[in-house]
Amino acid sequence: MINKLIANIKKTHAPIVVGLDPTLKLIPKFIMDKAISNYGESMSAAAAAILEYNKGILDAIASYIPAVKPQIAMYEQFGIPGLQAYDRTVKYCKEKGLVVIGDIKRGDIGSTSTAYAIGHLGSVTIGETVCKGFDEDFCTVNPYLGSDGVKPFIDVCREEKKGIFVLVKTSNPSSGEFQDRDIDGRKLYELVGEKVNEWAESCMADDYSYVGAVVGATYPEEGKILREIMPKSYILVPGYGAQGGKGKDLVHFFNKDGLGAIINSSRGIIGAYQQEKYASYGEEGYAAAALAAVKDMKQDIEEALG
């Protein structure tokens, strides 16, 4: 899947991933009203609205981008109906040829991480039938529990030729509280980055590994350091756009081959129609506004990378 991700990036000339993180505030009123008239004021209405909203955006942007990153929390907040909308969103994205990065940030003790890994990337055998759960192409993983919480994901990646992005230095304001602490002359995020590099080397595709990392666009200096520590890992870079990361901050996340990073924007794309810059599209034009924002993001990154 890392090879497919790279091929998709080359085909679209866009190292971009669009975060499908729907909230009720982002969904146009006409979509929500229709869902409520069909399902009442219920979780099922929220789920139906999310799915319609996502499909509208995907129909507009799918051929311009290589990958999407649905944030499962935004679906999980609506209980079972919300997770059904997540499941259907993943399938719809795959039908469109997009690489799907499930932003699930799971991680637990070994036997439990195995369950997450097979539920999201692998399969279970029931009787003699192989069944797939959410079946994303990649997922994000939290490293706090150490190697034996991460390795079950790597084992499944190796079998399925899928991938993970391990949280190293996250984009949020308080990410330094633990991640920036000094340990034997380096930061915790550097130590985690060194581990990611070990895991990555143990699980290579061609030029890049199935094991990548998450490093926030909001921390470009740390990105530069981590790029060197983990040369074989793709870096998934959240924090561009709504969280404050700029195009010029992104250059150090890439390798000299022009690859090695994929930049995420969520609200900045899917909620573009609510921004002053794209207000002329109106609520009905939310999908066209998202496409315009994708094109602007692509140009911003192209200019930054020179």
Next chain:
Amino acid sequence: MINKLIANIKKTHAPIVVGLDPTLKLIPKFIMDKAISNYGESMSAAAAAILEYNKGILDAIASYIPAVKPQIAMYEQFGIPGLQAYDRTVKYCKEKGLVVIGDIKRGDIGSTSTAYAIGHLGSVTIGETVCKGFDEDFCTVNPYLGSDGVKPFIDVCREEKKGIFVLVKTSNPSSGEFQDRDIDGRKLYELVGEKVNEWAESCMADDYSYVGAVVGATYPEEGKILREIMPKSYILVPGYGAQGGKGKDLVHFFNKDGLGAIINSSRGIIGAYQQEKYASYGEEGYAAAALAAVKDMKQDIEEALG
């Protein structure tokens, strides 16, 4: 909910939480066969089997224990049907008067943690209707992203009078890889414990806080240190039984009031019938075997605490 947890512990004289972590290997053949004959070899069959198995165990043990801890990964591995079984298990436990600790280990940037917090502990408003998602009483939280990944959970706890257990020192063999690293003369787990104590003091019920911690039974020395760092926090202690923790290891996790800790056992209880000690119950007696294991665990802990 921390007050209800303490009341339930006093009523049952058992500082015990039973982990409802079903795997296909644990489910008796007669239950799985029936589910497959009803639903074919499918995720729905696995989910139906899990739910029947859980209900059997809960009917046997519910009046002897204060709380349960379903591990969501074990359900999530079976996709949407699995998560429906999780949802129904949570509701069934609550009908039985049990405190439900959702072992979900979520944690993300602020806006995303908010979505997890309202999905698992709080509610969303759709139109003018308040809807609840999974509605557990407590959940577990991963602290790697720092305060702004944890605070949304605390905000919801304060509103709903529910609680969280933050991962501090986990029970798995490689937990020390990051958690035991030296930072300014103390370990990372101590630093996280200090933060938990801050959060706990900001969110008190009566004697104890809505903010607790997870510390593995497999690390009793660390438990002793952390007990002192976080006096107001209940400690959820996994790792007893199948993972190797013994009754004598548990004494330092408790406060002088005899409270402050709740010990989890999962496979050791729900899979008791597969152990040599309880083999005479047979597969059909899996629930009675679980009850026998609960009683033995209670006695082991009572003896250890003197």
